Amino acid sequence: MASKRPFTEEDFTCPVCCDIFSNPVLLRCGHSVCRDCIQQYWTIKGSRECPLCRKRSTKNPLVNLALKNLSLAFLNYRDPLEDLCEVHRERLSLFCLHDDEFMCVVCRESHQHRNHACSPISEIAEERKVGLLFRSELDLLTRKMKILEHAKFECSHQAETPSKRTFKHLHQLLYDEEKAMLAALRKEKNQKTQLMKSKMEKINEELFSLPKTIKELRGKLDSGDVQFLQNMNQETETVRGGLIDTAQYLGNLKFTVWSKIREAISYTPVVLDPNTANSQLILSEDLTCVRDQDEQEEEDIVGVQLPDNPERFDRCPCVLGSVGYSSGIHIWDVDVGDSTFWILGVTTESAKRKGTNSLPSEVWCIGYDSNTLSLKAPRESCTSLIWCEKPKQVRVKLDLDEGQISFSDPRYTEKFFPFFFSLCSVSPLRILPVVKLSN
Structure with a gap:
């Protein structure tokens, strides 16, 4: 007779996948779940809650190292004995569909399972894996459909109101x-x-x-x-x-x-395009203001997913204007106020928007971070403007006819004068007359 085991399989079974724990994480409530299982559960459910007690949990729960090691030890301990019938000491090769339990060839002829429908364990496992995969795919498609329907309603409501x-x-x-x-x-x-x-x-x-x-x-x-x-x-x-x-x-x-x-009535020369906005950004109703969401807003909107359309930045917290320019001179002012981290400028229509947390490579911009004002252009490193104070407003002037972009403070009204400095007595600095060219 087999010796009594110190633990049962239920002690190491994930409540979501009903299998032995694989890389278990510890939730805030004290329950443990496989990391992949809880992430998939949260995605389908739309909220970060425990599948057992429904209590809210943190965004990135820690790995339960003790349970992980015990689960591995249990698997090593179970493997040599698990495939044997504890009654007849024969290999478990069949599954009773009537009693929903494993059995050996001797069990099939016993009075308990006689005349019960049974199938090989491998066939039942394959059927249930396919069924589970189908249900998972169906749940995922259903979830995506709900997300798209919700996004459609929100877009219609946000535009209509x-x-x-x-x-x-x-x-x-x-x-x-x-x-x-x-x-x-x-x-x-x-x-x-x-x-x-x-x-x-x-x-x-x-x-x-x-x-x-x-x-x-x-x-x-x-x-x-x-x-x-x-x-x-x-x-x-x-x-x-x-x-x-x-x-x-x-x-x-x-x-x-x-x-x-x-x-x-006021006129705003640039209107933001919500279809390009990263999901962590909050846009104003009139589409003229943008900011990052705070922790409370992040908790409130967890599970409220936006459609992953091609125009949207999926990782970088960016948003584009609704109209692109190919010629002419365009000017707009941005009130940055007391914002501690911002970047603004222009980028190309083909800028990469998926799979990266970094700024698009084709971007001409000015930014402020860590008390430093900087300029950035494609294929060039950032230039720190250490002599400039942090502005409250920034004027962006895009001259596509001349191929130039400039950033200035529209509230700066102090006059500028030509300036000269010389410590050379041999050769003077000479201001030249304007040369008039003939036709």
Whole structure:
């Protein structure tokens, strides 16, 4: 009879793959799982939790060295005896499909397993491996489909919500402008009405005194020519200012409204492309701001995967603008504020975006890290600008016609003057005249 073993196979069985531990890791809750199993489980599940107790765990759990060594020892201890039937001491070569257990050829003829369906262990193992592989592939495809559906919904929602908000804002601007213009029109209408009312009252008063006025006019007709003309200028005064200034409200109405709306709306020359953004970056709703996610955000969005489309940077925390340029001069300002680590510039459309944590090789950029401002160009090492202070804003000027790119501080307004230094008394520094070339 076989001697009693100090451990059973269950003590060294992974709760995910149900096999002996292979490179086990220790979770925060105290349970152990194979490293490959837990990574695959987290990918399918979408959250870093223990498969047994559902408690959250750290991103990179440590290897359980003690359990790893014990598992290897158990495998070495088990191999010489595991393939033998503990009852008949015969090799285990069959699997009872009815009782779901291993058996030898003697067990098959015993009363316990007689007339039970059985198959060779190798066939059952192969069938179950294929089934497990199929389920894993199916789970992976299902997971990818959910990721794509979620990404599709998020893209649609992220595009629809700001669009609705923007048009709602424009509608409100138009409504406010219409309301203000109608209010001004009503105000002027009331003023003109009141003016006309006053004039009419004055006219009525003059009508009552008309006989007297006629009598006075007859007297003036008998006066001298000069005095007569002076009196006529006073009497022929007409009612002025009684009409509404229609041109003020209808003239260039569309242009006037458009000008006022333009004053209330800002324009950003560069808009970020979320389809190129690395998954650890957080973009603002209007696609004009980008930053790295913090630890809490990293915990919150674990399992929320973005589609691995060809345009996206999968490792390097980069994002591109939505529009590429092939000619002309293009200028945009970037507010870097108090950011402690940033890089900005331009790169080519063919820049490598997969499989590397490094910057694309074809990049012209300025960056700030470890209190150092640096410049970088393709096939050149970084140039430290140790004499430059950290800017709050950076202006990027891309001149594709001249093949130049420049970085400057748009808030720097101090004047520059030509500068000369000489300690040579033999040959002077001479400023040359401009040479005019003939056609």
